[in-house]
Amino acid sequence: MENTKLSSALFAGTHFDRKRFAADFARFRKGPALPSAATPSAPSPEKKRKRKSGKAKAKKNKKRAQDAAAAASSDFVEGFSVFKGLADNNAELRSEKVDMRKDDDSVAVRRRKEIEREFERAAVLRKRFDIHIAGQNAPAPLESFEELISRYGCDSYLVGNLSKLGFQEPTPIQRQAMPILLSGRECFACAPTGSGKTLAFLFPLLMKIKPGSKGGVKAVILCPTRELAAQTVRECKKLVKGRKYYIKLMTKELSKSGNFKDMHCDILVSTPLRLDHAVKKRDLDLSSVEYLVLDESDKLFELGFVEVVDSVVEACSNPSIIRSLFSATLPDSIETLARTIMHDAIRVIVGRKNSASSLIKQKLIFAGTERGKLLTLRQNFQESLNPPVLIFVQSKERAKELYKELAFDDIRVDVIHADLSEQQRQDAVDNLRAGKTWVLIATEVIARGMDFKGVASVINYDFPESAAAYIHRIGRSGRAGRSGEAITFFTEEDKPFLRNIANVLVSSGCEVPSWIMALPKLKRKKHRVDRDPISYLPDEV
Numbered sequence: 426m427e428n429t430k431l432s433s434a435l436f437a438g439t440h441f442d443r444k445r446f447a448a449d450f451a452r453f454r455k456g457p458a459l460p461s462a463a464t465p466s467a468p469s470p471e472k473k474r475k476r477k478s479g480k481a482k483a484k485k486n487k488k489r490a491q492d493a494a495a496a497a498s499s500d501f502v503e504g505f506s507v508f509k510g511l512a513d514n515n516a517e518l519r520s521e522k523v524d525m526r527k528d529d530d531s532v533a534v535r536r537r538k539e540i541e542r543e544f545e546r547a548a549v550l551r552k553r554f555d556i557h558i559a560g561q562n563a564p565a566p567l568e569s570f571e572e573l574i575s576r577y578g579c580d581s582y583l584v585g586n587l588s589k590l591g592f593q594e595p596t597p598i599q600r601q602a603m604p605i606l607l608s609g610r611e612c613f614a615c616a617p618t619g620s621g622k623t624l625a626f627l628f629p630l631l632m633k634i635k636p637g638s639k640g641g642v643k644a645v646i647l648c649p650t651r652e653l654a655a656q657t658v659r660e661c662k663k664l665v666k667g668r669k670y671y672i673k674l675m676t677k678e679l680s681k682s683g684n685f686k687d688m689h690c691d692i693l694v695s696t697p698l699r700l701d702h703a704v705k706k707r708d709l710d711l712s713s714v715e716y717l718v719l720d721e722s723d724k725l726f727e728l729g730f731v732e733v734v735d736s737v738v739e740a741c742s743n744p745s746i747i748r749s750l751f752s753a754t755l756p757d758s759i760e761t762l763a764r765t766i767m768h769d770a771i772r773v774i775v776g777r778k779n780s781a782s783s784l785i786k787q788k789l790i791f792a793g794t795e796r797g798k799l800l801t802l803r804q805n806f807q808e809s810l811n812p813p814v815l816i817f818v819q820s821k822e823r824a825k826e827l828y829k830e831l832a833f834d835d836i837r838v839d840v841i842h843a844d845l846s847e848q849q850r851q852d853a854v855d856n857l858r859a860g861k862t863w864v865l866i867a868t869e870v871i872a873r874g875m876d877f878k879g880v881a882s883v884i885n886y887d888f889p890e891s892a893a894a895y896i897h898r899i900g901r902s903g904r905a906g907r908s909g910e911a912i913t914f915f916t917e918e919d920k921p922f923l924r925n926i927a928n929v930l931v932s933s934g935c936e937v938p939s940w941i942m943a944l945p946k947l948k949r950k951k952h953r954v955d956r957d958p959i960s961y962l963p964d965e966v
């Protein structure tokens with residue numbers, strides 16, 4: 426250092442005769458020796474031949490260029506710029522450098538072309554799968570699940586489990602969201618209902634987390650309902666069959682009396698309230714969490730949830746945490762809010778933002794009044810009842826009323842709402858899945874995320890309170906590539922909000938009568954109507 430400063434002061438602005446001062450020059454030289462400037466040696470024909478041979482040549486010369494650059498610091502290091510003139514004294518050295526630069530250039534050009542090709546390949550894949558991204562340097566989408574092994578070093582047993590589960594090809598959201606998370610980037614992901622978002626966020630976690638590692642919870646997945654949390658745990662366990670991951674569901678008991686100090690847990694799935702309770706009252710430490718997923722994120726950012734979610738986000742205090750948000754609907758306002766907690770996140774949208782799955786045939790039916798709705802439903806079931814069917818109503822009271830009515834009709838019907846115990850709710854879900862129940866009457870508790878394979882039909886008995894609620898409700902059918910049907914009853918009271926829902930139908934290619942499209946747009950996002958009772962049957966029926 427001292428030498429450098431000293432020499433730069435000494436030689437500044439001086440013409441340096443490299444031959445004459447060869448001995449002094451050697452004293453200041455730091456890197457490995459170059460062929461001596463005083464006695465330059467011409468490159469041998471053998472060396473020249475080697476330099477011409479393809480890739481090896483480029484590599485070798487690149488290395489030589491680097492070595493030479495280091496060695497001939499006299500030419501490039503500040504303070505020794507005076508040596509630049511010396512190159513003129515050494516034509517061979519100069520031509521060698523030109524050669525190297527050419528090679529360097531061709532390496533750079535090749536690299537640039539490679540990058541351009543990768544870029545094009547990514548763009549073609551995104552176009553083909555209707556993937557839209559926003560954000561810097563998004564990694565290319567996957568062409569196949571095998572790329573998880575070749576590009577990201579995934580254990581082949583995990584990919585093997587995918588094929589055992591019958592997953593041959595990644596869905597569009599999986600193609601793009603998985604590489605984003607695997608590259609350590611945060612993401613907002615918005616893709617239609619039933620399009621495989623669960624696997625898109627679970628798989629990268631499973632790849633990144635060492636199973637059974639000590640040192641606290643490694644990943645937290647927040648879901649808005651217990652049913653969805655339980656379903657996510659089940660899906661996760663299926664994916665890791667054959668390996669000992671600790672995957673835990675935050676049950677009521679665990680939240681209230683868990684011994685979190687001694688708990689082995691790689692992945693914890695919970696609703697926000699239970700997790701927050703465990704953090705605040707049972708000292709659950711979330712500071713080692715590396716991945717935080719907010720599933721059905723727009724719901725989690727709604728009033729009533731957002732403060733608790735905020736508190737959980739704060740408890741996950743690891744500075745290098747990777748957060749991701751997944752939903753079929755992502756309103757701009759929620760995205761803006763969520764961005765405040767994300768770092769350089771990439772946004773991925775599959776298809777059109779906030780739209781329904783195109784696999785669902787949607788219909789709007791005018792039923793006039795509450796009595797008219799019950800008549801239409803009965804008529805519908807008399808004509809054809811193609812189970813399993815889900816019927817959504819707006820409150821638990823109405824769910825109970827409709828249950829009483831349909832139980833009369835010799836239909837295998839069940840009901841699910843927030844007044845039931847955890848076990849009763851789980852049984853209702855399991856019975857529909859097992860085919861024991863044909864018709865399940867539900868409130869919003871199962872409107873989001875629940876995966877019922879083969880739900881043939883969703884009936885919105887009560888008009889949904891928002892376009893997002895509509896998209897999630899009808900998304901219980903038409904999942905994983907299957908077709909489905911959605912029927913929505915409306916009455917006079919629902920007419921002002923009809924246009925908002927009709928827009929969703931139109932954007933997914935369904936027909937809507939022109940008079941509905943001529944209705945004025947409603948600015949209000951929510952629609953809640955006080956309705957006449959469904960049933961006048963006494964309680965004991």
Ligand SMILES: Nc1ncnc2c1ncn2[C@@H]1O[C@H](COP(=O)(O)OP(=O)(O)OP(=O)(O)O)[C@@H](O)[C@H]1O
Nearest residue numbers: 592594595596618619620621622623753874876905
């Ligand atoms: N690559 C795949 N190939 C075939 N089926 C898949 C694939 N990935 C997921 N699935 C199946 O698709 C169904 C829907 O997946 P998932 O529940 O993750 O949808 P989602 O996008 O989260 O829907 P929602 O918005 O309603 O929560 C599941 O039954 C799942 O097993």
